[in-house]
Amino acid sequence: MVKKRPNFIIFMTDQQRADHLGCYGNSVVKTPNIDSIAARGVRFDKFYVSNPVCQPNRACLATGQLSSVNGARHNGIAMSLDSVTYADVLRSSGYKTGLIGKAHFQNVSPLPPPLRETTGEGIEPDEEMRRARRDQRSGDAYKCEIRKLWAENPDRKLPMPYYGFDHVRLCIGHGDQVEGHYSGWLRDKLGGNPDPRGPQNALDDKADHEPQVWATAVPEELYPTRYIEEEAISFLNQADDETPFALVVSFPDPHHPFTPPGRFRTMYKPSDVAIPESFNSPVSERGDITSNTRATYKMGDDNPHAYWPFHPTEEHLRKMIALNYGSISFVDEAIGNILTKLDKTGKAQDTILCFMSDHGDYMGDHGTVLKQGLHYNGVIRVPFIWSDPRAANDQSKTDLQGSAIDFAPTVLQRAGLKVPIGMQGVDLFAADTENRPVLIEDQGTQIYVHGDSQCAIISVVHDGWRISLFEGEDIGELFDLNNDPIEMNNLWAEPNVAAKKFDMLYILALQQLKLRDRSLCATAQA
Numbered sequence: 001m002v003k004k005r006p007n008f009i010i011f012m013t014d015q016q017r018a019d020h021l022g023c024y025g026n027s028v029v030k031t032p033n034i035d036s037i038a039a040r041g042v043r044f045d046k047f048y049v050s051n052p053v054c055q056p057n058r059a060c061l062a063t064g065q066l067s068s069v070n071g072a073r074h075n076g077i078a079m080s081l082d083s084v085t086y087a088d089v090l091r092s093s094g095y096k097t098g099l100i101g102k103a104h105f106q107n108v109s110p111l112p113p114p115l116r117e118t119t120g121e122g123i124e125p126d127e128e129m130r131r132a133r134r135d136q137r138s139g140d141a142y143k144c145e146i147r148k149l150w151a152e153n154p155d156r157k158l159p160m161p162y163y164g165f166d167h168v169r170l171c172i173g174h175g176d177q178v179e180g181h182y183s184g185w186l187r188d189k190l191g192g193n194p195d196p197r198g199p200q201n202a203l204d205d206k207a208d209h210e211p212q213v214w215a216t217a218v219p220e221e222l223y224p225t226r227y228i229e230e231e232a233i234s235f236l237n238q239a240d241d242e243t244p245f246a247l248v249v250s251f252p253d254p255h256h257p258f259t260p261p262g263r264f265r266t267m268y269k270p271s272d273v274a275i276p277e278s279f280n281s282p283v284s285e286r287g288d289i290t291s292n293t294r295a296t297y298k299m300g301d302d303n304p305h306a307y308w309p310f311h312p313t314e315e316h317l318r319k320m321i322a323l324n325y326g327s328i329s330f331v332d333e334a335i336g337n338i339l340t341k342l343d344k345t346g347k348a349q350d351t352i353l354c355f356m357s358d359h360g361d362y363m364g365d366h367g368t369v370l371k372q373g374l375h376y377n378g379v380i381r382v383p384f385i386w387s388d389p390r391a392a393n394d395q396s397k398t399d400l401q402g403s404a405i406d407f408a409p410t411v412l413q414r415a416g417l418k419v420p421i422g423m424q425g426v427d428l429f430a431a432d433t434e435n436r437p438v439l440i441e442d443q444g445t446q447i448y449v450h451g452d453s454q455c456a457i458i459s460v461v462h463d464g465w466r467i468s469l470f471e472g473e474d475i476g477e478l479f480d481l482n483n484d485p486i487e488m489n490n491l492w493a494e495p496n497v498a499a500k501k502f503d504m505l506y507i508l509a510l511q512q513l514k515l516r517d518r519s520l521c522a523t524a525q526a
Contacts, residue, residue, distance in 0.1 A: 029268070030329050033335045048380050050403050055075045055077070061356075065517075087164025090246050095244050100248070118130055176197045220261045269322060308373075374477075440459040
């Protein structure tokens with residue numbers, strides 16, 4: 001008898017730290033449903049991003065490839081339609097594939113990519129020859145996630161399948177400022193009543209909003225989290241007993257702005273949340289960071305309503321953490337309702353559950369919030385929980401290091417499918433999987449200011465240490481995470497750890513060699 005192939009439900013949040021879950025040791029935030037997945041599965045305590053930014057790391061998860069290989073190096077570069085995703089492979093083998101919520105495989109802004117300056121002397125090439133490759137990932141096929149277009153027409157149609165998913169319901173944006181298929185659903189639910197979204201409609205004093213915080217006028221039943229829950233339950237209702245399915249349930253929260261609705265806005269008191277130990281040692285006081293990094297935090301401090309990291313007051317931070325917890329608890333409630341529906345369908349024993357996030361948030365680490373700039377643990381370490389009802393799990397947690405590029409191969413192997421040539425990750429549950437160094441790529445933030453900025457960051461995490469190199473700079477970072485988990489003491493310039501620094505640089509170089517692009521195969525030599 002052929003063993004029935006497993007179903008998958010992959011729960012994903014946006015910009016959530018690992019330690020903002022009860023099962024990861026947080027004693028304040030209430031996440032009983034996510035904790036229940038961990039209780040009957042395996043919790044990875046050392047799971048990392050392959051890129052600490054939204055769009056690039058989502059491409060790493062989907063393709064099993066580093067950003068330098070799949071080409072989606074930073075926000076604003078779409079994942080190529082020529083990519084083979086894990087969803088493509090599952091679908092081609094007979095799976096029904098669904099994605100509900102945030103995809104962020106393509107650009108959300110309508111701005112065209114800048115035509116950067118050519119170099120050298122002589123005659124300027126024709127415009128179509130000014131780049132060294134013709135594929136710029138632009139045109140109508142790459143306009144599927146532009147927020148403005150969905151706001152203008154919530155009934156837009158997607159070309160299907162979409163990166164391997166044959167059922168898609170998009171949520172594009174964050175907080176209560178979400179567009180996509182959600183916009184059409186909200187319009188129909190409102191029945192002609194005014195749109196309550198955004199800070200301009202907030203319930204609190206609209207003239208005095210603190211950065212990234214307002215009291216949304218969107219009620220719980222109309223918030224994107226509830227929409228995603230409703231659509232996920234509808235997907236499960238339509239699943240048949242013969243066709244295996246893989247469903248990604250991707251919440252835009254708890255990413256900033258922090259706008260949980262209704263009871264979730266007041267669920268946690270700012271006075272009850274803890275702030276990180278390193279809060280009073282802010283990045284702004286560090287003397288050992290690069291000029292590019294310093295410029296990143298200055299952009300945030302100058303405009304904390306935007307997307308750059310900034311230094312909040314302690315009072316402001318406590319409000320943001322409390323609201324962040326509220327958003328997480330709302331997501332947890334939605335997950336609980338989806339799991340209840342799964343149980344009622346009778347498919348729970350055939351369904352693998354996964355919970356993860358695309359990247360973390362400083363949330364007060366070193367006096368800052370949001371992301372980008374440095375590779376502190378709060379941003380690069382994310383939750384990863386895996387529950388397979390068919391597996392005999394003899395441990396509730398593991399210290400095996402994993403990263404975003406390992407997700408696709410792990411899913412495919414659990415589905416009984418071989419991994420495509422060129423996927424760079426490994427099956428995390430294979431008997432021969434070892435604790436490998438994790439390589440993290442990052443193009444840096446100044447790339448958004450000028451396309452030719454030399455501001456990239458590359459890091460390796462291994463054996464309780466992190467080393468980070470900064471393009472064009474002599475300054476680097478070396479942290480002993482075993483003895484300095486909150487990353488207070490940069491050992492880069494310390495003579496007594498010079499040998500360890502050399503070892504980590506050697507490991508970094510070897511990982512770059514190992515994780516080169518192997519997608520194209522050379523012909524055999526005669």
